[in-house]
Amino acid sequence: MKMNVSVKAGLSFGALMGLFFALLFGITNGQKEGISALVSGILLSLAGGLLSGVLFGLFMDIFVMIQTKKFEPLRSQMAAEYRVVFESGANHFINKESVGGWLFLTSESLFFKSHQFNIQNHELSIPMNAIKSVAPCKLLAFQTGLKIEKTDGKWEKFVVNDTKEWAAKINELLVKHEQKEYSMRT
Known part of the structure; x- marks a missing residue:
């Protein structure tokens, strides 16, 4: 099954943003709170990034459907x-x-x-x-x-x-x- 292009783009965008925020949040938090805060910060940031990427992909699908009709x-x-x-x-x-x-x-x-x-x-x-x-x-x-x-x-x-x-x-x-x-x- 071929994955939808905007979902693929959303996942890629989400993964990149999640990684960026994971590193930013994880390093900042890890310096203050220790290794467990670093790991949990990275995992939360990656999950949030992927979720926002999927939502972005779905939003783009809706936008494309509307533009196709217009x-x-x-x-x-x-x-x-x-x-x-x-x-x-x-x-x-x-x-x-x-x-x-x-x-x-x-x-x-x-x-x-x-x-x-x-x-x-x-x-x-x-x-x-x-x-x-x-x-x-x-x-x-x-x-x-x-x-x-x-x-x-x-x-x-x-x-x-x-x-x-x-x-x-x-x-x-x-x-x-x-x-x-x-x-x-x-």
Whole structure:
């Protein structure tokens, strides 16, 4: 059974925060109270960190479900106007902010629209002929990034689930576009 991505992220976040607070609380308490306080402080901090991580993951699941429903009109509009190849929730990095929204791959472009809970709300459309390359990449410690190199030398980064599938589908369309352009030239 595949574990939910936000629960995985929540557990990872919770474990890291639990470890941080365990060390902080444990060392501080251990210096004052002795080894038993150190051990109990570490265990309580780890348990609290994991619990808060799971709650964070559940909160993120609820947020994603709400955003998926809110993007339904846009998804219907995109499907009516374009041949949508792939889509999912995504974050787009712009000026060091990870802007949340929805990413669409159509046969002609990669299109991102942010949701309302961002500082830098925006839309971004990258035509397929403006994409030079695409590859999954690590963001922080996780393989959740999608790095798009454009023909003008600029880069766009997204956080998506299934980075390998996104990259494969985009690369497949890039090959089709190259073949189409080649056949038009000959």
